[in-house]
Amino acid sequence: MxxxxxxxxxxxxxxxxxxxxxxxxxxxxxxxxxxxxxxxxxxxxxxxxxxxxxxxxxxxxxxxxxxxxxxxxxxxxxxxxxxxxxxxxxxxxxxxxxxxxxxxxxxxxxxxxxxxxxxTALAEYRFGAGQGTQTMAFLTVGTGIGAGLIIGGKLHRGAFGAGGEIGHVCVDTSSAARVCNCGLRGCLEAYASGVSVLKIAIENGYSGEPTGVAVANAARSGDRAAQEAFADAADKLGRGLATLAMLLNPERIVLGTLAVHASDLLLAPAIASMRRHAWNRVTENLSVVPAALGDxxxxxxxxxxxxxxxxxxxxxxxxxxxxxxxxxxxxxxxxxxxxxxxxxxxxxxxxxxxx
Structure with a gap:
């Protein structure tokens, strides 16, 4: 060589x-x-x-x-x-x-x-926003939602390789809960993934370009349908983060994809929702930050x-x-x-x- x-x-x-x-x-x-x-x-x-x-x-x-x-x-x-x-x-x-x-x-x-x-959790831990931690979680918020868990400096895959499937944690138990692509009802992914935010915005009356970037820009410009979709996504995402925080008690949660591109619409309200649904002593020193590695x-x-x-x-x-x-x-x-x-x-x- x-x-x-x-x-x-x-x-x-x-x-x-x-x-x-x-x-x-x-x-x-x-x-x-x-x-x-x-x-x-x-x-x-x-x-x-x-x-x-x-x-x-x-x-x-x-x-x-x-x-x-x-x-x-x-x-x-x-x-x-x-x-x-x-x-x-x-x-x-x-x-x-x-x-x-x-x-x-x-x-x-x-x-x-x-x-x-x-x-990607390993990549953010090694090269990006997770550096300096020992216990962290990375959430990808894109076409779907998933999490990678680093515990004690090591990747936690779970007993059967399904550790971190937070996108399919139930965040809505009502009779009107949305059906997820996986077949379950009320999954976080059915509300807060990029595809779901766009779909919900359209159901709310959004009529602009059918892309995540366009619906985010519409929300920033005051489009009520787009704003409502992002507000609901942030609330549900916060509930998912609260579950993760209470179970894992991480030092840091890193949010990727949609949470980076639309952090102004999602990050602060999602953190506020997380704190409403989790103990203060679990969340007071927990940092929730956008992913750092970008493209x-x-x-x-x-x-x-x-x-x-x-x-x-x-x-x-x-x-x-x-x-x-x-x-x-x-x-x-x-x-x-x-x-x-x-x-x-x-x-x-x-x-x-x-x-």
Whole structure:
């Protein structure tokens, strides 16, 4: 090996998926991202992940520098077996998909898998807003809601790999409770995820552009329907945070995705709701803060998915990586014949990095 050690990171999301090459200190050397197109089914999604992994692997200046592959998956997983289970945001997957083995067979690399909330919790703990803590929780508030739990400096996956599924904690027991994508009623995710906020705003009478950014801007501009959707989301999110605070008693809760992009609409009212529903001695010294990693979170989550099970990382928190891409990376928008295609045969655009 002549170059610096690199980890191949793969991120499986409900909307977008990506692959990257990262140094052990968290610098991105290459990145490519495409739409997941989960509606096409498991076979198409796995084919996309294989394409992404192979593209990133082929971009490595020294193939021998690749020491392993980390996968961050937006779905329930059995991390130690490398298995992905079906998820509402990834329809059509069989009961157990051996995703880690599939990508290991594709790349020839030792491959480790984590749930995306767990992997991002590790990334924020190691590189971002969780630095300096021993007990913290990370909540992803995006297409769905999940949590990653760090207890005593270690990731807590739970006995069956389902630790941190706070998105499916019940926050509404009324007869009018909303039905969640998981099939249960009253789940936090049914009220406070980005998709749910938009859906509720539309039900309330919002008629603007159907995107999370647009509905947040509408709320800021005084749109009553959008404001009511965010107010209800913040109240329900606070109830979920109160449950988490009472059970885990963490030093810090880090909120990601929607809670970052719309922190002015969600953060303060969610904290106020949390304090109404939890003991003061549990919340008075608890800090609830936005995630710090921004657009780099997915790449660093995939890196940490590998490091968490490989023992490569060592103890403690290393210095945080530079924000943005490294000076050795150039990001471009490109369309190429070998990219995956949609149902009409049109080539999908991909954002990729060139070393």
């Amino acid at each position: 002549t170059g610096e050690p690199l980890v191949l990171g793969v991120d499986l999301g409900g909307t977008k998926s990506a692959a990257s090459l990262l140094t052990l200190s968290g610098e991105t050397r290459f990145r490519i991202a495409v739409p997941t197109q989960a509606e096409r089914g498991a076979g198409a999604v796995i084919a996309t992940l294989i394409f992404l992994a192979q593209t990133a692997q082929n971009a490595a200046p020294d193939p021998a520098a690749l020491i392993g592959c980390g996968v961050s998956a937006g779905a329930p997983v059995d991390a130690l077996r490398g298995i992905v289970f079906p998820a509402p945001n990834l329809p059509g997957f069989p009961p157990e998909t051996p995703l880690a083995q599939i990508l290991a067979d594709t790349t020839g690399l030792l491959t480790h898998l984590e749930n995306d909330a767990d992997a 780099r979170a997915q790449d660093l989550a995939a890196l940490c998915a590998y490091l968490a099970q490989s023992g490569e990382s060592g103890a403690g928190n290393p210095p945080p990586p530079k924000s943005g891409a490294s000076d050795k990376t150039c990001f471009v928008l490109r369309t190429a014949p070998h990219l995956p295609t949609n149902e009409t045969g049109d080539t999908i655009n991909a954002v990729s990095g060139v070393v």
